[in-house]
Amino acid sequence: MLFDRVLIANRGEIAVRIARTLRALGIEAIAVHTPSDAGARHVGEADAALQVPSYLDVEAIVGAARASGAQAVHPGYGFLAENATFARRCAESGLVFVGPPAAAIEAMGDKIRAKETVSAAGVPVVPGATGPGLEDWRDFPALIKPSAGGGGKGMILVRAAAELPEALASARRTARAAFGDDTLLIERYVESPRHIEIQVLADAHGGVVHLGERECSLQRRHQKIIEEAPSPFLTPETRAAMGAAAVEAARAVGYTGAGTVEFIVDGATGAYHFMEMNTRLQVEHPVTELVTGLDLVELQLRVAAGERLPLAQEDVRLDGHAVEARVYAEDPARGFLPTGGRVLALREPGDPAGQAVVRVDSGLSEGAVVGSEFDPMMAKVIAWAPDRPAAYRTLDRALAATAVLGVVTNVPFLRALTAHPAVAAGELDTGLVERVLPGLLPAVETPDAVTAAAALVFHDQPRGDDPWEVADGWRLGEPAWTTWRLESRDGVHAIQVRGLPQEQAEVLVGEQAVPARIRRDGADLTVTLGGRGERYLCVRDGDTLWLGRDGASWSFTRHHIGDPGDRPGAAAAGDGVVRSPMPGTVLLVKAQQGERVSAGQPLVVVEAMKMEHTVTAPRDGVVTELPVQAGRPVDMDAVLAVVTAEEA
Missing domain, CATH: 3.90.600 (Glycinamide Ribonucleotide Synthetase; Chain A, domain 4)
Structure with missing residues (x-):
């Protein structure tokens, strides 16, 4: 019998996706959220929600599940999904953990132990070594990996023996800091590798099947970007062989539930080797659902409730093709x-x-x-x-x-990647994105005369009965030009407009006055410049206008910099202004107000998503403003410092 109430120990899109299946099955969905996430979408789509201090707090989440009357906990992916301690605490508290046994999580969570386990079951593995003596490895190129790690963190490619000592030391430092365990393994590096993974399902009655493969070779820094099913590379024979190997890997650890066995495949020879097993639902599971017609979350729940798998291997059919970005x-x-x-x-x-x-x-x-x-x-x-x-x-x-x-x-960027000829041809490997990256990066240029002067400076000039209140630049002879400064991601633009957007307005492009009109329909805005119209999604946030089209977006912040009759040509605003490149927290302030600095000298270190970014002085000068403190949060593009030239 299925559950009446399930707690989702996650957030964001995966929590929303799990709630969708629970709702379809008539099961109450219980959400958890941190204080900052109280208004999040996954909270609103659940039947009930409880606050926890952190999504990583095992005791708080177990306590929330018990308080809510939930019979089971679905961990989603990330956070506690592959945490054996969490799986055990659920069982100890009388809760069903919608995932594999804790022993299976532990067996596959350690890369060294996982390789030994599946190798003993006859699954091919990449030649490698661990323990003492790694400094003596001589089979290059080689890949160093933290045994306890994931997500590519700490992985280092070594091309020659001379690079090995420093690479090992660096990998150990990263592994110790990130995972609390500096155990490493080293493996022969497969040139032109393809990353192909097999979806498996297992029940508690000995039933194990695979649902075909997913191609996950489009990666950047070991992080997947686009995944698809089936792989354009595998033959039916290789698919069957890899599927059988994945099933044996799952059997070797007494696996139950949904899991993914990941393989490195040699793009030249087709030889495949076990890499690791993810003991949870994968981010890319929707492509498997679309080609098999199965709901993996529903199958997870049924297996967790003690049911047998409703299908045998011969029942699995792959129909069509699916791709995820x-x-x-x-x-x-x-x-x-x-x-x-x-x-x-x-x-x-x-x-x-x-x-x-x-x-x-x-x-x-x-x-x-x-x-x-x-x-x-x-x-x-x-x-x-x-x-x-x-x-x-x-x-x-x-x-x-x-x-x-x-x-x-x-x-x-995703649109540029999907249009690349190598992707269209299915000629993929895990290094492709890095090789072609410069051609994939979209220009940050602002289109169409600063998008028709930011839709005629936000198209909200007043139109009342008093002609003196109409901001059309009227004067004897001809309308006057009004000068504005528009800041966007690609810089600062001094622009001139005159007239009203509802009637006949103009934008100065070079020395030429070009007719411009706008027409609004709800959130949609049509901007016509010189007879050519473009349709945008439009929204205003105070003195900033956002426009979106074809998957891209632009933002413009306006500042009035002149009286009617001014001409562009003022110095670009923001010279010497240092802004935060991302939202985050100020980790270090490396300069002082009044200090003389040189161009390129570090000023502030900002941390976000465990990534550090050092912001440097844009020129020689004196730090005249430094409105930040270590430990304080900052928004993206917030002013961190101002460096003024000494002659100024």
């Missing part, structure tokens, strides 16, 4: 630094008519604040179609219809 709050043009802000307007793509399918797994809602406390992934856009080219075309259209105004995202 991860939408992150990050700025590719600024080195993929995390971004943040309040979601001012949100458009997520719907399911188009015809044979294609679009699915969005999202934790976003208008008004939500995207901060630096959590992982920057906000949503996933997933497309299914009868074949791979159609699936990618559908994904591109869905990304173009995605708009998150108020937060800079990676959507333009």
Whole structure:
């Protein structure tokens, strides 16, 4: 018998996605949230919610589950999903942990132990070593990995023996700091590797099946970006062999529930080797759901409730092709630094008519604040179609219809990546993104004469009965030009406009006056410059205007810098102004007000998402403003310091 009430020990898009299945099954969904997450979407979509101090607080979450009357806890992924202590505490408290036994989590959580376990079961593994004597390794190139780690943290590629001692020391430092365990292993590095993983399901009655593979080779710094199912590389014979190996790996540790066995596949020979097993639901599970027609969360719940798997291996069928893109709050043009802000307007793509399918797994809602406390992934856009080219075309259209105004995202980068010829041809490996990265980074240029002078300086000039209140620049002879400063991500623009947007206005482009009009329909804005019209999603936040189109977004902050008749040409604002490249916390202040500094000298260190960024002086001069303190939070683009030239 299934549960009546399940607590979701997670947040964001995965909590919303789990709640969707619980609702379909008639099971009450209980959410947990931290104080800062009280208004989050996953809280609003649950049947009840309880506050906890942290999503990592085992005792608080177990206590919340018991207080809510929940019979089971679904951990989602991340946070406590692969925490054996949490799984044990649930069992000790009479709660069903919707996941594998604690012993299986421990067996697969240690990379060294996992390799030994699956190798004994006959699963091929990459040749490697651990323990003392790593300094004597001579099979290069080689990859060093922290045994207790994940997510690519601490992994170092070593090409020659001379690099090995320093690489080992660096990996140990990272592993000790990140995981509290500096045990390492070293493996032969597979050139042109493809990252292919197999989805497995196991029940408590000995039933184990696999649901085919997912290709996860499109990565940056060992972090997946786009995943698809099935892989364009595997033959039916290799798929069957890898699936059987994954099933044996799951059997070797007494696995139950949904899990993923990850393999490194040699792109030249097709040889595959076990890499690790993720003992939880994966971020990319929707592509498997779309090609199999199965709900993995429902199957997790049924297995956790003691039911047998409802299908045998011969019942598994793969239909069509699915591809998923991860939408992150990050700025590719600024080195993929995390971004943040309040979601001012949100458009997520719907399911188009015809044979294609679009699915969005999202934790976003208008008004939500995207901060630096959590992982920057906000949503996933997933497309299914009868074949791979159609699936990618559908994904591109869905990304173009995605708009998150108020937060800079990676959507333009995702569209560029999906359109790359190597991706279209299925010629993938885990190093492809890094090799072609410069050509994928979208320019941060502002379109169309500073987007028709930021929609004629926010198109809100008053129009009353008193002609002296009409801000159209009227004067004898001809309308006057009004000069504004518009700040955007690509710099500061001194622009001139005259006239009213509702009638006939003009923007000065160079020395030429170009007709400009705007027409608003709800949140949609059509900007016409010189006869060419573009449609944008539009929202205003005080003195900042956000515009979105084709998956990209632009923001403009306005400042009036002149009386009618002024001409552009003033010095760009912000010279010497140092701004925070991301929302986060000031870790260190390395300068003092009044100090003479040189261009490039470190001033402030900002930390976000466990990433440190050192902000430096933009020029020689004196620090005339330093309005920050160590330990204090800062918003993206907040002023950290002002460096004034000494002659000024």
